[in-house]
């Protein structure tokens with residue numbers, strides 16, 4: 001196999017002083033809801049309270065920067081602080097090297113890895129002024145190779161982690177997978193593979209959980225799927241399917257189930273992006289994984305992260321997955337929507353309480369809304385790839401027999 005980087009200059013040295021941040025790496029198969037989730041984390045409309053659109057995490061005192069690492073998407077749905085398309089786009093790689101979309105995607109990730117200093121500099125720019133407690137959400141393409149066997153994304157994240165970026169992987173799987181035992185086992189295997197590949201704090205999420213009301217009667221309740229309990233029960237269901245295959249397929253299914261159970265690593269949180277309680281629950285789970293709640297704000301060594309602590313303390317009720325199943329049944333949805341608006345109002349009040357206490361204790365100004373610097377992609381240099389480390393596309397031909 002030819003090397004991608006032979007005879008190429010090394011990436012220029014990294015700056016001694018650099019920003020750091022907390023955050024999330026959002027992964028998952030195509031269409032799992034990654035970009036929608038990134039947008040939802042950034043912004044949740046609360047028109048019911050003051051007629052303004054507010055940013056969800058900013059409302060928790062957390063100015064979020066969303067980073068787009070999908071080179072195929074030049075116009076993501078969220079306000080984008082940094083985009084890989086400032087550096088390289090899928091289309092230009094396809095045109096330049098005659099690659100298909102998959103090969104071009106891998107090339108773009110390798111290119112970003114080689115030019116990691118560009119990413120770091122851009123992060124420095126957008127995180128300037130956050131005192132090390134900035135918060136980033138990284139949106140990624142849906143191509144499974146990127147988090148199952150291709151190393152560039154992993155290397156990029158590892159470099160960031162070495163530079164004090166405290167990140168957790170949030171791996172989304174469309175809840176539709178639970179409707180079919182073979183899809184579900186495949187999804188659990190993919191989630192497990194992502195955990196083993198990325199080697200970082202990892203939260204698996206069943207996304208679009210609000211759609212389960214339309215799935216009809218499930219053979220097991222939702223908790224069975226979120227806890228990945230006793231998959232042996234699924235084996236019989238698998239064997240009963242018309243396309244079950246023969247003895248060999250049965251053995252393969254048994255081996256896969258055994259593998260998943262041996263690792264005993266996978267469990268799922270649930271998510272409905274427009275459900276604020278669901279989002280709040282996930283924020284808390286992720287905060288625990290990254291350690292965000294224990295970190296002082298503004299670089300101070302004495303102040304706890306009041307916003308995160310208060311929003312944790314203000315937790316309205318235990319988030320029970322059986323409740324999730326109940327509330328998304330067709331007949332309960334309206335009542336639940338009203339309930340969650342009330343919960344959001346409480347959350348909002350808790351945030352103001354936290355700010356007032358913090359202000360009184362430290363004599364500091366509460367953060368202003370809308371002061372997150374959003375980068376306009378139009379600012380990108382005309383020829384962003386000039387002066388960058390150039391790499392040749394990989395030649396996979398000798399890997400294919």
Ligand SMILES: Nc1nc2c(ncn2[C@@H]2O[C@H](COP(=O)(O)OP(=O)(O)OP(=O)(O)O)[C@@H](O)[C@H]2O)c(=O)[nH]1
Nearest residue numbers: 029030031032033034035036037141142208272273
């Ligand atoms: N009902 C429901 N639909 C959702 C939710 N999240 C995302 N969707 C829908 O799912 C579809 C795919 O969402 P995206 O955010 O584009 O998915 P993605 O993972 O970024 O897709 P790729 O970037 O192509 O891999 C869109 O039509 C969304 O509106 C959710 O929580 N509930």
Ligand SMILES: [Mg+2]
Nearest residue numbers: 034035070140
């Ligand atoms: Mg997307």
